[in-house]
Amino acid sequence: MDKTPAILLRRIRFSETSLICVWLTRHHAKLKTSARGALRPGSAFAGKLDLFYEADIAFARARSGDIHALREVALIQPFDGEGPHYANLAVAAYFADLIDRATETEGHAEEVYDLLHRAVGYLRTQRAAPRAITHFEAELCRALGVSDLAGRQDPLHALATQCGRIPPSRLRALRACGPTPPP
Secondary structure (H helix, E strand, O other): OEEEEEEEEEEEEOOOOOEEEEEEEOOOEEEEEEEOOOOOOOOOOOOOOOOOOEEEEEEEOOOOOOEEEEEEEEEEEOOOOOOOOHHHHHHHHHHHHHHHHHOOEOOOOHHHHHHHHHHHHHHHHOOOOHHHHHHHHHHHHHHHOOOOOOOOOOHHHHHHHHHOOOOOHHHHHHHHHOOOOOO
8 A cells, every 4th residue: 555645636426425536646646546435424535535635645556547546544734725715716726727737647746746735835824816826837837847948938838838728727716816916
């Protein structure tokens, strides 16, 4: 059984009681797990599998395929998105979409994990702003090595090239943040 710190990026309903969870992990990059019985009352996973939650997870590797069996979840930090602020949730969703598109399954992503960990921590304590989005995009380019050394390439263009296209959730996140305040 493997153990690693992880942040939940996506939950997909698999059956009446089970979920497929997509995690960004420190040691295994993007990872898919099956959480059997997670939606049953009294499940060991109850209250631990919500978006952007940070947890230590334990999983058993699949013999074939890329969906592993989730065995344990020890919640480290929940995500409430600075209370009722929709903007923080929208920005976190954009970050998760972007990372999901930009990273490989079970590749190497310690720097990307650390970036998302810092971003989620920021969104827990501060109200989201458009500047946070552009900063995250530039840092993700640096972590992925997709910008040129002089830094001349526009991070958004570099990410669009890496991902195929920028997720539509970017526009929702920017709208949710509202207008950029004057300097």
